[in-house]
Amino acid sequence: MSFLNNTKIAVIGGGSWATALIKILCEQNHIQIRWWLRNQKDIDHIRKFNHNPSYLSDVVLSPRKVKVFEKTVDAVKGADYVILAVPAAFVRESLQHLSPKHLQGKRIVSAIKGMLPDLNLLITDWISRDFGIPIEDTCVIAGPCHAEEVALEKQSYLSIASTECPAAEDFAALMTCRYVAANPLDDLYGVEYAAIMKNIIALACGITHGLGYGDNFQAVLVSNAMQEIGGFVTSLDPRERNMSSSAYLGDLLVTSYSQFSRNRLFGNMIGRGYSVKAAQLEMKMIAEGFYATKSIHEMNKIHHVNMPITNSVYRVLYEEHAPAVVMEDLKKLLK
Structure with missing residues (x-):
């Protein structure tokens, strides 16, 4: 057709x-x-x-x-x-x-x-x-x-x-x-899940940027995120895929680093001290990563993939833990 x-x-x-x-x-x-x-x-x-x-x-x-x-x-x-x-x-x-x-x-x-x-x-x-x-x-x-x-x-x-x-x-x-x-x-499911999860990672990048973390830490964060996304996607739809291609890694990079990324902006506001509600009111556009964080976190209760970055963002957005404390904990889990 x-x-x-x-x-x-x-x-x-x-x-x-x-x-x-x-x-x-x-x-x-x-x-x-x-x-x-x-x-x-x-x-x-x-x-x-x-x-x-x-x-x-x-x-x-x-x-x-x-x-x-x-x-x-x-x-x-x-x-x-x-x-x-x-x-x-x-x-x-x-x-x-x-x-x-x-x-x-x-x-x-x-x-x-x-x-x-x-x-x-x-x-x-x-x-x-x-x-x-x-x-x-x-x-x-x-x-x-x-x-x-x-x-x-x-x-x-x-x-x-x-x-x-x-x-x-x-x-x-x-x-x-x-x-x-x-x-x-x-790869319908792999691309769709990766596109959802990269918004969560962009939130994490924004939070750390708002807290004053530099490029060195963000590079480690994104590198670990790629493993996190790959592990979760594979647990849901096991097949051979090149996670370093532009559909996966490229989309993650542009969302994590770009000035146009609304998810990064939202996270940056949270890192700088905004409450979730205040950040939502300030932004004209929806940050999809906010909703995705809860969905992926709940799904992972079944799949049990090691996802420290997603868990950290969830703690900040939904359990109201202090971003600085959560990111200090996350630092110890990244390699």
Whole structure:
């Protein structure tokens, strides 16, 4: 099944990542984009001025290629692909007016780097379970890539993963343009879990930075994190995978070190003395790692993987231990 010509793509979400993905898709010929946003003021503004006033406002979108919708049912109608680009905590609310028949025969692409927080469930598994979409018709988009650099047209890389390569290859072709290279993989679960866990590590990096730790410690932290992610992913989906490739290590590095990383920023605020609630109120965007920390921590009660970094972040965010004390304990466990 290939939709490379005259492809209709619905995008669910109005944030920076959704806007960046639409910008990339606008580089393609023979594509129609059907965009659903929650905010009516943003919808009206986009229709009039062809840019998102709330996120990446310098990105000009083609009115010929992009149509904006108030209802998700209208946005997904006739679409070949549906891209989900809302925070994981809000995905069920965003799709509440859709039934399995609305998504039947479509490929679903998750650009969400988080899990359903109360179910500890991957987005692709939830879509398959609740909407009856065959898992082979789902894909995930991972990095290493930040929306802000896409907006600036800096050379970027995406990883498109599915259980079977043809689905990933088709969508990777749609996401490739002069400043983005999209690479297909057949490791849906490995890429999806790694994309979730790297946000937890970015929180840890932010916390240590806020506490005054330097580059030397952060390098050790990230090196140990790669082992932690690899161990957890392997326990859930044992198979041979190269964890040093860009889909895993690259995505971890950019999220841990970049000035654009919202998870690193959130962690930095916690390290500097903000409470969790105060940091959440200060940030305009959702830090997926906050919810992911609890989900992964709860899942690991079953799998028993050695994950000192995730445990440390959990202690800070959910047990309200002092960040300085927790990181002192973590120092003794890193090598």
